[in-house]
Amino acid sequence: MTLDFEKQKLVEELKRIKPKRVLVQLAEGIKQNSNEIADIIEPLGIEVIFSGETSWGACSVAVHEAKELNCDLIVHFGHAKFIDVDFPILYIEVKDILNLEPLLKKSLKELKEFHTIGLSYSIQHRHEIENIVKFYEKNRKKVILSKKSGHAAYEGHIVGCEYSGLKLIEKEVDAFVIIGNNFHSMGAALSVAKPVMLLDVYNDEVKNVEKLREKILKQRAISIQKLRDAKNVGIIIEVKPGQKFGNPKYLVTKLKEQGKNPIVITMSEVTTDKIMNFYNIDAFIELACPRIAIDDFAKYPKPILTFKEALVALNVKTWEEILKIGIV
Ligand code: SF4
Structure with a gap:
């Protein structure tokens, strides 16, 4: 590369x-x-x-x-x-300078039954997007780029915490193709109900990430139950400028209403060591990057939930409502 x-x-x-x-x-x-x-x-x-x-x-x-x-x-x-x-x-x-043609050819087999593809890319592949669209069109596929929405900087651009641009085209496509890595495709799979194919440009593989979705959703349901059972709850807020996903004051009120003891904790980065030191806390809600709770599930000794998941645990939203808007 x-x-x-x-x-x-x-x-x-x-x-x-x-x-x-x-x-x-x-x-x-x-x-x-x-x-x-x-x-x-x-x-x-x-x-x-x-x-x-x-x-x-x-x-x-x-x-x-x-x-x-x-x-x-x-x-x-x-x-x-x-x-x-x-x-x-x-x-x-x-920019990542790669020859994507062999991988694109490989993807045609996996995409055989899909006619209209929703396409998204991580930023390092933006310079290739015109060629990618042409390739699929030449192979009789219709391509729709995900919308420039929320934190996405361009049409087709995918960010690990922003999938609204994919949801906006979901009804029009048969499947999504993500040019990038596991991180972005997994977020996509958790946000849309249509099949998601990853063109893993770093491992030269085409992967259907649907199975992963089921596994992660089960893990998230377990964490939600653990927050329901928790007494002492830590709400983690980040000092990074773009990591403000949710309202800590609102959570404090809601948690207190349900008889729990919430505290608000600031961190510049969530790490296992920092989490361990708050050993009196039964469960955490992190308002930083939502992917910390979802992707690093196995890394932490205590349950950590995103803001949206906390809303489910607190009966403000139903799990079905969150799945509809996407859990990331
Ligand atoms: S909040 Fe998380 S997913 Fe979003 S850009 Fe930052 S690190 Fe990436």
């Missing part, structure tokens, strides 16, 4: 903005490329500081760090813009 760091755009933008000191955030998979990035930016006479904190999405733009370190710009690599913040940010989305 070759990565394209969009050097021309990066240099042009930096020359235009003229920052003196920049904070560089690299998505987790590209932190190893920090020297290469420094070699592009430093010759422009700009001081570079790399953030060593995790950067799982553009929800976690490091505004606080940048301000503390007197930086005048954040250069955020590997994600598209997610939210507006009160600090200048240059987004470099980074």
Whole structure:
């Protein structure tokens, strides 16, 4: 796999903005490329500081760090813009240069019975989307890109916590094809009722992720029951600018109404160690990234629920209502 760091755009933008000191955030998979990035930016006479904190999405733009370190710009690599913040940010989305044709050919067998495909891609494959659409059309498929909705930056763009753009086209398609990795396809499978195929570009595989959906939904139902049985409940709120999924005050009121003892806890990142230290807490509701509760289910010693799941446990919504809008 070759990565394209969009050097021309990066240099042009930096020359235009003229920052003196920049904070560089690299998505987790590209932190190893920090020297290469420094070699592009430093010759422009700009001081570079790399953030060593995790950067799982553009929800976690490091505004606080940048301000503390007197930086005048954040250069955020590997994600598209997610939210507006009160600090200048240059987004470099980074392209994966891959030959997708063999995988697309392979996918035709799996897609045999589907005529209209809903197509979504993770940001590193945006530059390929025209070719992908042409390929399927040449093979007599109708392609509809998921809508640009919510946190999605473009038509067809998929984000791990935003599937409304897929839901908006669900009625028109027979199946969804996700160009990317397990993370995005699993989120899609939990959000739509139509079949979801992953074109796993990193493992060169075509996967139907439907079975995974059933397994995860069962796990989520168990966590919901555990919150119903819990006495002491921790509501985790994140300090990352884009990770505000739900209203903690509302939850405190609802939990108290049901005889539970809620506390609100802030974390810069949810980890097993931090969770373990609150050993008096029976269950947690996290209002940070909804994927922490869903994907890392097995990692934590205590049940952790998303805001939507908590609404089910508290009888504000039914499980069926949440499934209809998508659990992510
Ligand atoms: S909130 Fe989670 S899923 Fe959404 S962009 Fe951030 S890390 Fe990704």
